[in-house]
Amino acid sequence: MTAGETVRGLLELLRPVNVIAASVLTFIGAFVAGGVTEAPVAVAAAVAATGLAVGAGNAINDYFDREIDRINQPERAIPRGAVSARGALAYSLVLFALATGLAVTLPLLAIGIAVVNLVALVAYTEFFKGLPGVGNAVVAYLVGSTFLFGAAAVGEYGDVEPAVVLALLAAIATLTREIIKDVEDIEGDRAEGLRTLPIAIGERRAIALSAILLAIAVLASPVPYLLGYFGVAYLLVVVPADAIMLYAAAESVGDPTAGQSHLKYGMFLASLAFIVGRAVPAVSGL
Template structure:
């Protein structure tokens, strides 16, 4: 492998789209909490730390998942030989160290969240991933906690707490659907994911039930008077997209979980719109 191919492989290990998405979610958490204009350095440090930590977590996940990926994802960097297993492990350590260094510049609550998340990222694949539902719940917490981390970086988590709850539910649903999609490779590796433990259809019913709970909870920011009508105008279409995604997953899990991702980001956009409306009084 050439140096360029190795560099490309290292970049792929981080899942750049996921890194950018998680960093944006942290920024949204800070914005919803109203701290972007008051603590720009803390927001920047939190956003960068999130990106580094997610990249590190993805890299170490690929290190531990390298045998499963030979079945499910043979085009990934380690199975195709672009990056060695030890190279991926060392790369993840460097990213983790950088993320910790940035996190230590933040308030105590943000440091605590970062510490918990870093431990969870490291333990996920080896300890929790193969446990029915528990690994999914951990991933859901990690995604939702990006909002908490961003808001904690600026010292206020109340509003972002609701966003954390909604994002965690949507992510848990998507993770279950992804496990249905990957059931063949997971079964070959001896993992006991939720679809393997209770059956694929039952797992999808659990996912859909969780999604309905999240949709029913989505008006909370409006009902609690965190945001006005503008929030509802955006969150209702997001709810419809996510419900359709949940139903779609029974016929096509790949399409369903992809649609659910878009619905989740649309729901996050609702919080941005709600915050902007709160500042400008548009609706």
């Protein structure tokens, strides 16, 4: 195995797209809180810590999944021999250490969130992934908490409350999408002996549960406007996002693949609504 192959394997273990996405969510959390310009160093540390922690979590998950991946994902870095199992474990530990080093420079609330998230990332594959609904809930929490982590990083310079609402809405929407993805993958998961939520309670009940969760998120989406965090500009973006997500939930009954894909677009637009909500009033007073 060449050095180039090893480097490529280490990069693959990170899942760069996931790392970048999580880092962006952390920045959005800080922006929504309103403290980016006042605490740029803390925001940079939080963004970097998020990326490192997510990469470390992906690497250690591949370490725990290495035997299953030899059968189901033989092209991944460990099964194909680009990175040894021991090397992947050491790599993840180094990344976790770097993430921890950055996190401890942040305010106390951010440190607390980082500790919980690091434990969840390490324990996900070994303990939570195989429990019906629990693994989905852990993933949903981790996505929502990235916003909250970014907001907590700016400390006294920002207002964490709007980011709390964003984190809760994002977690609920992510949980909905995770359940729908499990419905989409039900045949393969059943063949592999996995016990996901749709397998445990049935596809129809799983879809119904995801629809209820999404309805809660949609009904709660005007809260930032009603509490005076954001102006009308926020509503102008979040209402179309709600419409897309509700359409996706209905679509999932007949086509889970298309439904979860459209739900992702709705979630992106909902995140954009929070950015607009924070940015526009400062410009135009809307």
